[in-house]
Amino acid sequence: MSGHSEESARLALMGKWATWVLLAAGAVLVVLEFVIHRHGEIAAEDIPLFPAVYAFVICVAIVVGGIWLRKIAMRDEDYYDDE
Amino acid sequence: MMSDILTSMPTSMPPGFVMMLAALPVIFVPHHLRQIFMLAVIGMSAWSLTAGAGDHWVVGLMGLELVLYRADHLSLPFAIVFHIAAALNVFYGWHEKRVTDHAAGIAYAGAAIAALHAGDLLTLFIWWEATAVTSVFLILASGTQRARHAAMRYLIVQVLSGVLLLSGAAMIYSETGSMTFTAMELGSLATWLVFIAFGFKAAFPLLNGWLQDAYPEATVVGTVVLSAFTTKLAIYALARGFAGTDLLIVIGCLMTAFPVFFAVIENDMRRVLAYSLNNQLGFMVVAIGIGTELAINGAVAHAFAHIIYKGLLFMSMGAVLYRVGTIKASELGGLYRCMPWTTVFCIVGAMSISAFPLFSGFAAKSLIMSALGYKGLVAAYLVLLAASAGVLHHSGIKIPYFAFFGHDGGHKVKEAPFGMLVAMGLASALCIGIGSFPALFYQLLPYSIDYNPYDASHVVGQLQLLIFSILAFTFLMTFKFYPPELRSTVLNTDWLYRRVAPAIGRPILSAIMVVWGSVIAAIAGYRDAILEAVERLMHAPITGPTVPGRAVMVQTLVLIVILAIGYLVAG
Numbered sequence: 001m002s003g004h005s006e007e008s009a010r011l012a013l014m015g016k017w018a019t020w021v022l023l024a025a026g027a028v029l030v031v032l033e034f035v036i037h038r039h040g041e042i043a044a045e046d047i048p049l050f051p052a053v054y055a056f057v058i059c060v061a062i063v064v065g066g067i068w069l070r071k072i073a074m075r076d077e078d079y080y081d082d083e
Numbered sequence: 084m085m086s087d088i089l090t091s092m093p094t095s096m097p098p099g100f101v102m103m104l105a106a107l108p109v110i111f112v113p114h115h116l117r118q119i120f121m122l123a124v125i126g127m128s129a130w131s132l133t134a135g136a137g138d139h140w141v142v143g144l145m146g147l148e149l150v151l152y153r154a155d156h157l158s159l160p161f162a163i164v165f166h167i168a169a170a171l172n173v174f175y176g177w178h179e180k181r182v183t184d185h186a187a188g189i190a191y192a193g194a195a196i197a198a199l200h201a202g203d204l205l206t207l208f209i210w211w212e213a214t215a216v217t218s219v220f221l222i223l224a225s226g227t228q229r230a231r232h233a234a235m236r237y238l239i240v241q242v243l244s245g246v247l248l249l250s251g252a253a254m255i256y257s258e259t260g261s262m263t264f265t266a267m268e269l270g271s272l273a274t275w276l277v278f279i280a281f282g283f284k285a286a287f288p289l290l291n292g293w294l295q296d297a298y299p300e301a302t303v304v305g306t307v308v309l310s311a312f313t314t315k316l317a318i319y320a321l322a323r324g325f326a327g328t329d330l331l332i333v334i335g336c337l338m339t340a341f342p343v344f345f346a347v348i349e350n351d352m353r354r355v356l357a358y359s360l361n362n363q364l365g366f367m368v369v370a371i372g373i374g375t376e377l378a379i380n381g382a383v384a385h386a387f388a389h390i391i392y393k394g395l396l397f398m399s400m401g402a403v404l405y406r407v408g409t410i411k412a413s414e415l416g417g418l419y420r421c422m423p424w425t426t427v428f429c430i431v432g433a434m435s436i437s438a439f440p441l442f443s444g445f446a447a448k449s450l451i452m453s454a455l456g457y458k459g460l461v462a463a464y465l466v467l468l469a470a471s472a473g474v475l476h477h478s479g480i481k482i483p484y485f486a487f488f489g490h491d492g493g494h495k496v497k498e499a500p501f502g503m504l505v506a507m508g509l510a511s512a513l514c515i516g517i518g519s520f521p522a523l524f525y526q527l528l529p530y531s532i533d534y535n536p537y538d539a540s541h542v543v544g545q546l547q548l549l550i551f552s553i554l555a556f557t558f559l560m561t562f563k564f565y566p567p568e569l570r571s572t573v574l575n576t577d578w579l580y581r582r583v584a585p586a587i588g589r590p591i592l593s594a595i596m597v598v599w600g601s602v603i604a605a606i607a608g609y610r611d612a613i614l615e616a617v618e619r620l621m622h623a624p625i626t627g628p629t630v631p632g633r634a635v636m637v638q639t640l641v642l643i644v645i646l647a648i649g650y651l652v653a654g
Contacts, residue, residue, distance in 0.1 A: 007417055007491040014488065019557050025550050029543065038540045041456025042464050051547035054465075055472040059555035060564075062473050066347035067566050069573075074348065079572040080581060083232050 026052070095131040097140050097152035097200055098162055102128050102169070102193025103213070106186045114180050118502075121173045121189055128196060129166040132159065138202055147262065150202025156529040157383070158199045161319045163527065164387045165196045168311035168394055171510055175398055176304035177502025187220035188308045195312035199319055203262040204252035204277070207320070211248055211284075214313055215241030221305030222297055230300040236577065237297035240290075241313075244283035251276030267324045278325060284317035285368060286361050288337045292577030294361060295345075299353040299410075303401040306353055310360060310397045315386050318367045322382055327374025335372055336466040338365025343473035345575065350568050352400045352410045352482060356393070359436070359478040362470060363389050369467060370451045373458055376530040381450030383528050388443035388517055392435035395510040396482060399429035402499035402507070403486050412481075412568035417491035425499045426487040428507035435514040437479035437549060438471060440542045443517035446524055449536035472552045479549075480556050485568060617645065 030049065039046050105124040112120050132154070140152035154162075169192035176184055194217055198210035215238060222234035254273035256262050267274045279290075286294045298309050325331060339362050346358035363385070370382035402425045403418060404410040419426040431442070438444035448471065455464045498504070517524045521536055559565040 007420075007493075011417055011488060011491060015560075019561070022550060022554055022557060025546075026554055029547050029550055032543050033547070036539050036543060038543050040540075040544055041452055042459075042461050044461070044465070045544065049547065051468075051544045052551040054468065055548040055551040056555045058469045058472045059476050059552045060559065062343055062347055062476055063559055063565060065344045069344045070348050070566060070571075073345075073574040074569070075572045075574060077350075077570045077572055079574075081229075083581070 095134060095139075097197060098128050098131045098166075099193040099196030099198075099200070099210075100128070101131075102196065103190050103217075104193075106190035106193070106217075109186045109189060110182050115177075117182075117185060118173050118177050121185065122170060124189065125166055125169050125173070125192075128193065129163075132162055132166075141202075147205065148203070149206050150263075151197075151206055152200045153202030154200060157319070157323055157379075160383050160387055160527045160529065161199050161315065162196060164390050165192060165199065165312060165315075167513070168192070168390050169196075171391075171394060171506045172304065172308050172311070174502050174509065175307055175401070175506035177505075178500040179302075179304050181224060181302075183220050183224040184302055184304045184308070187217050187224070188304065191217040191221070191308065192312060195316050198316050201264060204248070204255065204264050205262050207264050208245060208249045208252060211280075211316075212242065212245040214316065215245065218309055218313065221308055222301045224302045224305060225300055227300075233297045233300040236580070237293050240283060240293040244280045247276045247283070248280035251278075251280060264323065266326065269325070269328060269330065278328075281317050281320045281324065282334075284313055285321060286314055286317075286338070286364055287334055287368075288341060289576050289579075291338075291342075291361055292575050292579065295354055295357040295575050296577040298357045298360075299351050303405045307394055307397045307401055310356075310393050311390050314360065314364055315390055318364065318371070318382065318386050321368065321371050322379060326371050326379055328372055331368050331372030332460065332463050333372075335365045335367070335369030336463050338362065338368055339467055339470035340365075340473075343470060343477060345573055346473075346477035346481070348566055348569075348571075349573050350412050350571055352412055352415070352486060353397065353404070355412075355477055355481060356396055356400060359396075359474065360393055362474060363393065363436070365470065366448065366451055366467060369463060370454060373454050373460070375454055375458065377450060377457065377532060377534070378454035380525070380528040380530050380532055381447065381454050384447040384450055384524065385444075387524075387527070388435065388447040388514070391510050391513050391517075392432045392443055395428060395432035395507060395514065396436065396478065398503060398507050398510065399425050399432060400482065400486065402503050405503070406496040406499060407492075407494050411570060412485040413570050415486045415492045415494070416489035417487070418494060418496070419487040421494065421496045422487070422498050424504050425507065426483065428504075428511045429483050429487065431511040431514055433479045433483050435518065437475040438545065439518075439549060440537070440545060441515065441518045443514045443524075445545065446518050446521035446536055449541065450532075450534065453534070468548070472548060475549055475552045476556060480553060484556075613645075617641065 029052065033049055040050070044050060102124055105121065109117055109121060134152070134154060136155050138150050138153050140150070142149045142151055169189065172188055172192070176188065179185070191214055194210050194213035198207055198214060201207035201210055219234050219238045219241075222230055222237060251273045252262060254271070254276065258271065258273060267277065269275060269278055283290045294314070298306050301309055321331065342358035342361040346355045346362070349355045349358060367382045367385050367389075370378040370385065400410055402422065403415065406422065407415065407418070409415070435442040435444045438448045452464065452467065455467065499507070525532060525534065556565070
């Protein structure tokens with residue numbers, strides 16, 4: 001059992017590290033946004049940090065949509081087992 | 084005589100034929116030798132692609148001209164990647180001793196390759212149905228009751244698609260006198276039938292239930308094999324038949340958007356990938372709808388790259404299922420230590436599908452996004468941008484995170500078999516190769532283009548999209564907003580024919596049976612009454628003040644009338 005919790009602790013630590021690396025990468029990208037002249041395929045994309053904000057909002061919206069979908073479309077695992 | 088049958092002499096057998104023919108001997112060749120034999124056969128089939136562009140096999144049949152081998156700039160890239168996928172699948176299934184997977188797999192790939200080279204709609208129909216009939220064994224081979232039912236539903240939908248295609252083809256032939264498979268315009272019933280037939284196999288919205296229903300029920304090797312061919316054959320067919328059809332842009336947008344929500348809450352990881360496959364098809368369908376040279380290149384490039392990275396993702400999940408015995412996200416986690424190579428390969432697949440720069444998805448998807456931008460299709464562009472974030476979310480993060488990291492599932496298993504690792508390694512190399520050398524990759528595409536996806540602006544924009552999507556995931560996980568993986572069934576469009584149709588259909592059928600029963604009973608009643616009357620007449624001759632001859636005459640008359648009525652009714 002101790003191996004199990006040791007493994008869980010290791011995973012948690014990895015998660016923490018990954019989060020910091022991601023935050024750092026995000027920070028670098030924010031800086032880059034104002035260093036290079038970025039332009040997109042459509043006009044809206046030229047708004048500073050548009051891809052970053054859009055992606056973040058969309059990802060949260062997808063999860064909210066998923067939670068909502070669960071309410072209407074989720075059934076027991078054996079729902080179709082009577083076939 | 085032969086010259087009557089073959090109006091043009093073949094340079095070699097049409098691609099794919101030899102693979103279908105090999106399915107029988109494959110059964111008798113011993114393990115290991117079988118895999119080598121299959122690779123040789125795939126090589127032979129690929130060799131026949133060297134015949135180059137043109138109509139190479141034209142066969143006369145009952146007054147019809149069947150073009151069995153037509154090659155051009157559109158069929159070639161699909162043919163190349165279908166052969167690559169078939170070969171990778173042989174490596175992936177090297178450990179598998181059950182012969183069904185191999186025989187069905189090679190026949191199925193062969194049928195799909197043959198379909199790519201069909202120059203007319205009847206030939207297309209034949210191989211269209213052949214892909215259905217051969218691939219169903221990959222699902223049946225699972226051997227469970229659940230898989231058998233899913234296989235039958237899969238077969239019904241696939242055959243229905245074929246029947247629609249044949250009906251449309253017959254109507255086109257009667258309208259135009261030609262069966263040539265070429266660009267069509269939606270307008271007549273005939274072309275709509277063909278369009279819907281393609282739509283079933285391309286998993287259009289509402290016609291998609293079979294995909295998520297059946298693919299995850301196939302065997303470990305079977306799902307990988309299935310993921311490559313059927314849907315991309317449909318993409319090829321749409322690109323040839325309906326490029327530039329505006330409706331496809333709307334359909335494609337819906338296809339990219341909806342499966343994302345399902346993928347987020349689905350617990351079966353192979354089903355998550357089946358939803359993700361549907362979403363990826365949406366990108367290709369949108370590109371076909373745009374129809375410009377850049378867009379068609381984008382659709383073909385995306386199909387090419389997708390077959391490899393999606394196959395790779397299915398391979399990694401297949402390896403997990405093979406070793407752990409389950410593929411439910413709720414039971415998995417922490418496998419990175421036991422299966423480090425599989426983890427790395429899965430991450431390569433995840434980064435490719437998410438379109439990280441230097442990975443294949445980036446080289447392919449950029450073409451589609453640019454084609455949308457050039458056309459000024461802003462709404463569709465924003466939907467596909469959102470869907471790109473969604474892809475990253477469910478395929479890029481969810482798949483590797485919940486299988487290999489996440490919480491510790493407590494599984495102590497071995498790394499995937501060597502053959503699986505070879506297949507995943509080769510697929511990974513292709514993903515990185517395509518992403519790193521896009522100019523070489525673009526040379527395979529139907530139209531020559533001068534396009535460079537790697538400008539600083541584009542790369543930074545894409546990285547923003549990706550990194551902030553992952554940050555959103557991290558944020559949601561950290562603050563416990565992310566829905567936990569639950570053992571569950573999520574209703575999809577197959578629910579319509581598994582639950583709704585029977586719920587409505589059964590009472591209607593029973594009502595019809597009741598009415599039918601009473602009609603039959605009434606007819607039987609009348610029949611008995613008539614027979615009884617005749618019987619009475621025959622056995623109780625008219626008595627009284629008559630001569631017996633009269634009774635005989637009346638009986639004869641009645642019999643004549645009955646016989647006459649009987650004759651009329653029977654006539």
